[in-house]
Amino acid sequence: MKKPLPKQFILKEHAVNARMIYNASVWRQLPYILAYPFKGHALGVLIIFSVALSIFSISPVAGLFGLVLFLSWTLKYSYAVLEHTALGYATPPMFSFELWNFVNQRPLKQLFYFGVVFIIFLWIQQLAGKVPGLLVLAIGLLLTPASAIIIATQNSLRDALNPLKLILLVKHIGSIYIFISLLFSLPLLVIWMLDGFPLLFRFIGIIYSLLMTFHLLGFVVYHRRESLGLEVSFSPEREAEAQEKAQEKQFEKVLDDVYWLARQQGRMKEAIETLFAKLPELGDTLDTHEKLFARLSLWEEKSVAFAQAQYYITLLLQKKRLTEALAIYQACIDINALFEPKTPYQILPLATIAYQEKRYSLALSLVQDFASRYPNHSDSIAAQLLTVKLLGEHFRRFDEAKTIMAQLFDYKEHPLYPEIKKYAAFLAKYSRVNSTTDLTKPI
Numbered sequence: 001m002k003k004p005l006p007k008q009f010i011l012k013e014h015a016v017n018a019r020m021i022y023n024a025s026v027w028r029q030l031p032y033i034l035a036y037p038f039k040g041h042a043l044g045v046l047i048i049f050s051v052a053l054s055i056f057s058i059s060p061v062a063g064l065f066g067l068v069l070f071l072s073w074t075l076k077y078s079y080a081v082l083e084h085t086a087l088g089y090a091t092p093p094m095f096s097f098e099l100w101n102f103v104n105q106r107p108l109k110q111l112f113y114f115g116v117v118f119i120i121f122l123w124i125q126q127l128a129g130k131v132p133g134l135l136v137l138a139i140g141l142l143l144t145p146a147s148a149i150i151i152a153t154q155n156s157l158r159d160a161l162n163p164l165k166l167i168l169l170v171k172h173i174g175s176i177y178i179f180i181s182l183l184f185s186l187p188l189l190v191i192w193m194l195d196g197f198p199l200l201f202r203f204i205g206i207i208y209s210l211l212m213t214f215h216l217l218g219f220v221v222y223h224r225r226e227s228l229g230l231e232v233s234f235s236p237e238r239e240a241e242a243q244e245k246a247q248e249k250q251f252e253k254v255l256d257d258v259y260w261l262a263r264q265q266g267r268m269k270e271a272i273e274t275l276f277a278k279l280p281e282l283g284d285t286l287d288t289h290e291k292l293f294a295r296l297s298l299w300e301e302k303s304v305a306f307a308q309a310q311y312y313i314t315l316l317l318q319k320k321r322l323t324e325a326l327a328i329y330q331a332c333i334d335i336n337a338l339f340e341p342k343t344p345y346q347i348l349p350l351a352t353i354a355y356q357e358k359r360y361s362l363a364l365s366l367v368q369d370f371a372s373r374y375p376n377h378s379d380s381i382a383a384q385l386l387t388v389k390l391l392g393e394h395f396r397r398f399d400e401a402k403t404i405m406a407q408l409f410d411y412k413e414h415p416l417y418p419e420i421k422k423y424a425a426f427l428a429k430y431s432r433v434n435s436t437t438d439l440t441k442p443i
Contacts, residue, residue: 020090024223026176026216032090033219037211042092045077046211050203057199074207075107078214082152085218086225092211109157113147114140116161145180146170148214149221172224180220183213247283254278255295262304272307286315293328302335310342317346322353330362341366344374348383355386360394381414388427398431 023029037046049070056065077095084093117140125133146169147160159165170177254275261271275292282288289312296305309332316325329350332339341347347370354363367390370383377383384404392401405427408420 016090017088020219021088021222026179026220029219033216034212036092036215037208040092041095042077042081042211045074045095046204046207049074050200050207053203054198054200072107074210075110078210079106079148079152081211082148082214082218082221085215086149086153086221088222092215106151106155109151109155109160110148112157113144113151113160117141142181143167143170145177145184145217146173148184149217152214152218153221173220174224176220180213180217183209183216251282251288251291254282255292258304259299262299262301268301268303272304275304275308276311286312286319286321289315293331297331297335306332306336306339309339310346313341313346313350314343317349322349323357326350326353326357326359326362340369340373344370344377344379347374348379348386351383351386355390360390364390364395381408381411381416384408385416385420385423388423392427392430398427401427402431 019032020029026033036042053067053070056067056070077093080093117137121133121137121140124136143163143166146166149169150156150160150165173180257278258271258275261267261274264271279288282292289308292308293305293312296302296308299305309328313325313328316322316328325346329339329341341350347366351363351366351370354360354366364387367383367387370377371380371387374380385408388401388404388408391397391404405420405424409424411417411420414420
């Protein structure tokens, strides 16, 4: 069962459908289910058919003809409501000429189902007595909503008469099926309760209860679609898939625009500005930037990739995803060894994670870059301390480490000073053990 999305799927309908597809609770959806017959084409069916049936009922002969004709159309529309709702649409379907098609005989199939149930009831009653017969009749009536589901969604009378399929369907729907089955007797209850009322009110009640209960049944079927094996037109999965395709299309368009500018002489700055201006359209997320860098880094001209990488690294650092940030930085320097982080606030976190991951050469190059570019920065003390650790512990360049450490002793008011003193003692001891150089003099 598959039906294409409407060509003009307006925002209002989208919101109504979304409210239904993301709410699987019958009780929370019940106010909208009760109001369903008063919306769109369902309201037209409710009013026009009720009035028409009332008018035809004035004459006995015309009344019988009108009852057969308009009740048949009402039932056809009710099955269309069930099918439409089961596909994921919370708005009533159009009452189109397709419903008048002679091939569309779902009400007759349902009537045939009742005929088969009644014949079996009479047979069992004659064979085994009144109580077993009534039991079979009750089971047949209880399974009526399940047969309506099969007739509406599969248009198959054979499957609708298959007890095993009906029972399995009831099992998939669950305990709410009892409530639905009771509601299917609502039209008969309306006829009994409105006895003595004008025919117009009785017909309104009957048609209202039919449309409402079939919509409720479609709602329940929709939210059991996976277990029932139904393919729907409108669902969270399909909506996500459609959004993903739209985003992918937009992503490719932005890349094409930026690439065209990057290939033009003297328009590299404009290409970079265009990329960043279009980021909100793409969704300024880490996943988007991961895809962007993977694509941009393949271009012959790397300026756009490097500009995007600097921003991407900043985002990763803000999210505390330091290992990933270091991987992007490494990828950039593999492309061009002269690549530099854009801001000083990128360098020290990158150097720290490189140090923790035992990538000491990379960490040293980062802190040395920091010292040369930002000697007076507030993080320069932390960078110099890390430089000392790297030079002393991992490269055994003790003289250079001692020189930097001597400078750090001038910052007695700095929060890192206790660590500086502690590490100075460690370095002095460590250097004596690991070097033939005389390092016994105080630093």
